[in-house]
Amino acid sequence: MAIIARSMDLPAVTGITGIKHGDKLIINGKTGEIIIDPTEAEIEQYQALQEELRQRREALEKYRGTPGKTLDGRHIELFANIGLEMDIPKAAESDAEGVGLFRTEFLFMNRNSAPTEEEQFAVYKKAATAFGKRPVIIRTLDIGGDKEIPYMGLEKEENPFLGWRAIRYCLDNEDVFSVQLRAILRASAFGTVKIMLPMISDIRELRQAKALINKIKNELAEQGIAFDNNISIGIMIETPAAAVMAGAFAREADFFSIGTNDLTQYTMAVDRGNLKVAGLYSEYNPAVLRLINNIANEALKNNIPCGICGEAGADPLLTKFLIGSGISELSMTRSSILEVKSVISEMNYSEVKTKIADSIDRLADVEESIEFLKGL
């Protein structure tokens, strides 16, 4: 719901009780506050805030069409996250230089059976064509965890986030996975498509997926069906195992994209949907920052691109840290791109890089991290 609301530019706040049908509300999506039956003064105050926001958006327009570049010339790709078919034209017309995360599970939702190869191909082709030379990173099916799809045969599990999810499900259901991979490969003939595998925790999963992709490529070639034979195959880094082993993964993956939503959840051992433990969930926790830094360093050493496609990518407080760590691409909801670009345009990559190297090991808690991030 949060992902869809964001893609529709709707402010959203969750986990609130005590609202009656018909109550007048002010929803502050930025702070997570709700005001029930606001006073005239509160309404005026929020209208003024809305106007301020509108002016800030207008001021950011000067960045539209300019490349994301630091003061010392490091180019950062700014990509859009998409999920629904209707996101494709909006993202293609936005300032995005590509798609950094196409969440394909939305194609499987709100229906009674899995989309066929033709149905999937049509959507992937639409994205590839709309973006042309700009890359479109299509993430293979990431179901399980909090993403239930009734007809996919997922049984109730004690710990769904630690269970049969994403790549694990796909490798065990080769028929479902192959249909999707064929559709993606066929779409790759129409633009710059890349394949991204979610929830990788063991390098054998990457190897197995690559072997299957090769098999499907051979079949397509035999059938005379066009596809991009050099298609990049990357992985999401969203488990601590993959984060720690980033060096080994970087030698076998074409690119990384860090899924900070799950990486935070798994690092902090906090269910990202459980309000009782939400206080522990923070991308600013030094444990998460150190892992991100390690992943980006390993990617740099091995000469592969490393992006961010979790919510952290759209957080201006984290932007300098991410870029200074070596992240070369940020993917986010399209409405955040200009703001993040403005932060990038005002920073010096080498300076921030040195500051991070000097301080990151000293951070002990979230408050210290926030101070450190502000000081970059």
Ligand code: PEP
């Ligand atoms: C993430 O985990 O950060 C991510 C981008 O994937 P999702 O939010 O779809 O799990």
Ligand code: MG
């Ligand atoms: Mg994830």
